[in-house]
Amino acid sequence: KSQGKGRHVIYTEQMDQRTAELSRLAADLRTALDTEQLHLLYQPIVTMPDGELFGVEALVRWTHPERGPIGPGVFIPAAESTGLIVPLGAWILEQACRQAVRWQHELGDAAPRTVTVNVSARQLREAGFAGEVDTILRRTGLAAPTLTVEVTETAVFDGGTALDELRAIAALGVKIALDDFGTGHSSLGLLRTCPADILKVDKSFVDDITANSQQAVVAAALIGICQGMNLRAVAEGVETAEQAAELHRLGYRFAQGYFYARPLPPEAVAAYHPAFSLNHISA
Ligand code: C2E
Ligand code: MG
Ligand code: MG
Ligand code: MG
Numbered sequence: 001k002s003q004g005k006g007r008h009v010i011y012t013e014q015m016d017q018r019t020a021e022l023s024r025l026a027a028d029l030r031t032a033l034d035t036e037q038l039h040l041l042y043q044p045i046v047t048m049p050d051g052e053l054f055g056v057e058a059l060v061r062w063t064h065p066e067r068g069p070i071g072p073g074v075f076i077p078a079a080e081s082t083g084l085i086v087p088l089g090a091w092i093l094e095q096a097c098r099q100a101v102r103w104q105h106e107l108g109d110a111a112p113r114t115v116t117v118n119v120s121a122r123q124l125r126e127a128g129f130a131g132e133v134d135t136i137l138r139r140t141g142l143a144a145p146t147l148t149v150e151v152t153e154t155a156v157f158d159g160g161t162a163l164d165e166l167r168a169i170a171a172l173g174v175k176i177a178l179d180d181f182g183t184g185h186s187s188l189g190l191l192r193t194c195p196a197d198i199l200k201v202d203k204s205f206v207d208d209i210t211a212n213s214q215q216a217v218v219a220a221a222l223i224g225i226c227q228g229m230n231l232r233a234v235a236e237g238v239e240t241a242e243q244a245a246e247l248h249r250l251g252y253r254f255a256q257g258y259f260y261a262r263p264l265p266p267e268a269v270a271a272y273h274p275a276f277s278l279n280h281i282s283a
Helices: 002-034 072-082 085-110 121-125 129-140 153-157 162-171 203-207 214-229 241-250 266-270 278-282
Strands: 038-047 053-064 068-070 114-118 147-152 175-181 198-201 232-235
Touching: 002 053, 002 072, 002 085, 038 085, 038 114, 038 266, 053 072, 053 085, 072 085, 085 114, 085 121, 085 129, 085 147, 085 266, 114 175, 121 147, 121 153, 121 162, 129 147, 129 162, 147 153, 147 162, 153 162, 153 175, 162 175, 198 214, 203 214, 203 241, 214 232, 214 241, 241 278
Parallel strands: 053 114, 114 147, 147 175, 175 198, 198 232
Antiparallel strands: 038 053, 053 068
């Protein structure tokens, strides 16, 4: 009995510690927004088989003054639970749009054709988010079809006004991508109700793709659905030439992953050249 009680105390202390840790992170993040501790990296999304740059996904990075780099997997949830994701997300969106315009001036036809920004459920629930996207596009001068907003299935399923907001964003001409597809409580029915243009097939289906696994069967089914519904399929987390070759064989034409490129600073995106094309693998 006393052990049980003791456990209970420890559990509560851990919860308190976690809550304290989250609010400390959130407080530091508030400062970070004003003091240039945050920056964006951009991971190439490439066409297969040639490996040429098609677009990029913006991924936020935080260098904490004392703690060093903190990953978005840690601080985005903290920002979501405190609501800080709303101003942070707006900042990210504006940075990415500005960078997209900069690349267009710098690179012309060679600029990324689409810039993808992750948007969290909390942002979508915020009334007037679509209006804010519109304002940012106008302010930065980026054409709406060059922007892709990436949301998870769970965010759209969140109910409330998320789906309305997403439809309003789509009505601006912005493209909509469903992130980590297949990992949430996804229903294929979502593809009918949600204005999706792009489906990002989660890394978990790519990892085992060469092993004749259940995941490979799902990856094959998803490309069929995308072709039938006129959605662009992007395979996430491609790490090896074998995975890329198998995805291509299944009909995938867009991929993202360390095999092609890690998330890069803007200058490195401008200098991107395909190091690995599937052409030279089969040759
Ligand atoms: P995500 O949107 O699914 O992004 C893909 C994540 O997988 C990124 O991690 C990327 O660096 C990583 N990745 C890409 N290719 C590979 C690969 O071949 N192998 C492996 N092992 N990993 C790969 P990152 O940058 O740490 O971001 C993690 C998550 O944090 C993102 O998952 C996204 O949900 C969230 N996130 C990142 N940036 C933002 C942002 O600006 N706003 C919001 N709301 N969320 C963000
Ligand atoms: Mg994403
Ligand atoms: Mg993803
Ligand atoms: Mg993923």
